Amino acid sequence: MTLRQCARGIGLLAILLIAVAGILDDPAVFFAGVSLVAGLLVCYARFLHHVHAASGSVVVQRSAGRSYVLKGATIRVVTSITLPVPPRMQVTAREVLPPALAVQDGTTSLEIPASPGPHSLSYRITPVVHGEVLFPGICLEFRDPFFETAIDLRCEPCSGPLLTVQPVGSMVSSSSGAGGTMEIEKISPLRGAGIRSLREYYTGDNIRNIDWKLSAKFGKLYIREYTGIVNIPLLIVIDLPWSGLPGSAGDLDRMVSSVVGVAERSVMTRRSVSLLFVSGPNVLEFLAGERDLQHCMSRIREWMHPVERTVHQYRTRDRSDLRLQVSALDARMQENSPFTAFYAGLKRRYLTVVASQKPTVFAGQLNRIFSGLVVEELFLFTLGTGDTTHIRQIIRQAAMLKIRVHLRTPAVGTDACEPSFWGRQGAETLEAFV
Amino acid sequence: MTTIPPRSLFLAILFLGVTGMSVLVPSPLSYLPFLLTLLLGGVLFLSRDRPDRFFYVACAAQPLIIACGLANIWAGLFAVWMTGGMVAGMLDRLSSRQDLLFLLLFFGITLVLAGLVQLANHVLPLLVVLGAGLALALVVLILRDYQFRQHCAGAPP
Numbered sequence: 001m002t003l004r005q006c007a008r009g010i011g012l013l014a015i016l017l018i019a020v021a022g023i024l025d026d027p028a029v030f031f032a033g034v035s036l037v038a039g040l041l042v043c044y045a046r047f048l049h050h051v052h053a054a055s056g057s058v059v060v061q062r063s064a065g066r067s068y069v070l071k072g073a074t075i076r077v078v079t080s081i082t083l084p085v086p087p088r089m090q091v092t093a094r095e096v097l098p099p100a101l102a103v104q105d106g107t108t109s110l111e112i113p114a115s116p117g118p119h120s121l122s123y124r125i126t127p128v129v130h131g132e133v134l135f136p137g138i139c140l141e142f143r144d145p146f147f148e149t150a151i152d153l154r155c156e157p158c159s160g161p162l163l164t165v166q167p168v169g170s171m172v173s174s175s176s177g178a179g180g181t182m183e184i185e186k187i188s189p190l191r192g193a194g195i196r197s198l199r200e201y202y203t204g205d206n207i208r209n210i211d212w213k214l215s216a217k218f219g220k221l222y223i224r225e226y227t228g229i230v231n232i233p234l235l236i237v238i239d240l241p242w243s244g245l246p247g248s249a250g251d252l253d254r255m256v257s258s259v260v261g262v263a264e265r266s267v268m269t270r271r272s273v274s275l276l277f278v279s280g281p282n283v284l285e286f287l288a289g290e291r292d293l294q295h296c297m298s299r300i301r302e303w304m305h306p307v308e309r310t311v312h313q314y315r316t317r318d319r320s321d322l323r324l325q326v327s328a329l330d331a332r333m334q335e336n337s338p339f340t341a342f343y344a345g346l347k348r349r350y351l352t353v354v355a356s357q358k359p360t361v362f363a364g365q366l367n368r369i370f371s372g373l374v375v376e377e378l379f380l381f382t383l384g385t386g387d388t389t390h391i392r393q394i395i396r397q398a399a400m401l402k403i404r405v406h407l408r409t410p411a412v413g414t415d416a417c418e419p420s421f422w423g424r425q426g427a428e429t430l431e432a433f434v
Numbered sequence: 435m436t437t438i439p440p441r442s443l444f445l446a447i448l449f450l451g452v453t454g455m456s457v458l459v460p461s462p463l464s465y466l467p468f469l470l471t472l473l474l475g476g477v478l479f480l481s482r483d484r485p486d487r488f489f490y491v492a493c494a495a496q497p498l499i500i501a502c503g504l505a506n507i508w509a510g511l512f513a514v515w516m517t518g519g520m521v522a523g524m525l526d527r528l529s530s531r532q533d534l535l536f537l538l539l540f541f542g543i544t545l546v547l548a549g550l551v552q553l554a555n556h557v558l559p560l561l562v563v564l565g566a567g568l569a570l571a572l573v574v575l576i577l578r579d580y581q582f583r584q585h586c587a588g589a590p591p
Contacts, residue, residue, distance in 0.1 A: 001579070009489060028510055028551075030561070039540060046533075052579075087533075152583070153586050155586055
């Protein structure tokens, strides 16, 4: 329970009067002071009475899109709350979510109106830790002019349902081949299933590769040359935190160990890994197809600390974002809204910005790096502190080249990970550092 | 039909009571409660557009309560009751039966306080007794709240 400004003011006045009464030994002044205290006490009793009555009669019904879900997938949750709002009080219902769930979008808190009937919260969540996750309940915040308090309702009718989150592999398999491989039109130690060319038989060729049908047709032995298989290396993008921002050393340590784990596994299973160190919109270093694990680890050790950023982007809107805004404005203008003139002005302003805006240097650098690589999966490690415009740019550039992005972030619920950060990022999967 | 708002009704009763007291109990300072009632009415009028009006009225009523209490503690109690009614009216806490019960509870508590003040000659013993009573009441309220929170958190009854 917290005293609000009015209660603090009246309490201060009461203490002042009682102190003066003690000094002057005047019962009349004392009576004025204690009558104020009595008034506050009655207000507190009334406040608690209404809070208990309202909390005892709340009805919560929560439904999740699925009961079984893969880690990193997104599901919609709808919570219906029926609550009689006490007279002259404001009540806010807030969904209590465990740290294992990241909110993608939607609303998780609602000012309950005085009108009767169920009121709904709708939002999408992404489980970032596998296992069984229970929705704990809701938190009701009550306010009147004197007091405010919050009550956690975690008992049986308000909690649930149970969400079973299935784990996924640490490496997502490639669509073009098993285990992140692809066929190429070159000879390689590993043989693919496709036929690259046909040629005449030479002594020493493997007779199992003879194309008997073609040989019978032309009366000469022909050999099939199969396509080769190469491992597609992972691209790991590490977004180093800015030294000018306060950050959690524990989160950075966990990010280092997670990056090392993914890089080591990639070198062991795919024979190489590509590393891109960025800090905001600054490309610091790029290692393409690194096969030497020791060298890879030394570069990671050297870079993994907060760095100074020479260039900053503060909520820079991308051209594609602005075009989306223009499309949304067009849709609104067709609704014959009273704000049509405002929307038209806003649209003109957006179009002016789109026409004058040039692609950023960072976007060009990303484009050159991504275009020169054969890569299907990108692991993006970030602490999520400060501006996240560059994260959106990385994900968008990767999506344009059909590279799947797996976002790795600190555990949700820390200061660095506000739920709003995760919304609208567009990564294929989202997981916490392990 | 135009109805008189509760705050104006309580102010009118307070004005009549203070005027009657000034007439019935003549003293060199009998005009002071009368003037302080006018001051309270002025504050009530000037703060009519403010959302925290009740706070200004409660503060402006304290000199009047002290002045009435100096003359007679029961006159001070009357001023406290009327001020409580005005504040409850401004907070719209006179519309339901429960709100009236809480206002009556306030009247009862202040009646007991006035009786204790009448009996006691000094402030210090009163302060000790009422402080203990307040602490006890707070402990009861906080314990009830704690038990309710435990129940809401899913603890067994």
